[in-house]
Amino acid sequence: MDMVGDVKCYHCGHVSGQVEGTKESKETKLILTTFNPRPGYKGPKYKAGDRLRCERCEGPVFLEDLRKKPLDILPTGLPAGAKQPKRSRGKAA
Numbered sequence: 001m002d003m004v005g006d007v008k009c010y011h012c013g014h015v016s017g018q019v020e021g022t023k024e025s026k027e028t029k030l031i032l033t034t035f036n037p038r039p040g041y042k043g044p045k046y047k048a049g050d051r052l053r054c055e056r057c058e059g060p061v062f063l064e065d066l067r068k069k070p071l072d073i074l075p076t077g078l079p080a081g082a083k084q085p086k087r088s089r090g091k092a093a
Contacts, residue, residue: 003030005066007052011059016052017041020069030066 003023007016017037021030035046043055052061 002069003066004069005063007035007061008064009054009057009059009061012054012057014054014056015064016043016055016061019052019063030063 001023002020004018004020006018008014009016015038017035019032020034020036021032023030035052037043037055041055043053046052053059054061
């Protein structure tokens with residue numbers, strides 16, 4: 001299953017971004033695949049195998065609020081510009 005979690009600093013509490021990864025079951029380890037920096041991130045660009053550090057103070061970080069990645073919901077319904085038909089308010093027969 002796909003997972004996502006916040007990258008938070010142990011020292012100052014700053015959230016540098018989020019990581020994404022996969023986990024096969026509760027007993028297996030999380031395999032990280034992507035680091036998504038927060039908007040306005042000014043820290044270093046990370047490559048595979050690099051240790052993540054806090055953007056603000058260079059302190060150690062941990063994953064907080066690790067959860068299943070939400071599914072990308074595609075819009076359904078009417079095409080853009082189409083109007084929905086009005087319901088009649090007449091008496092029931």
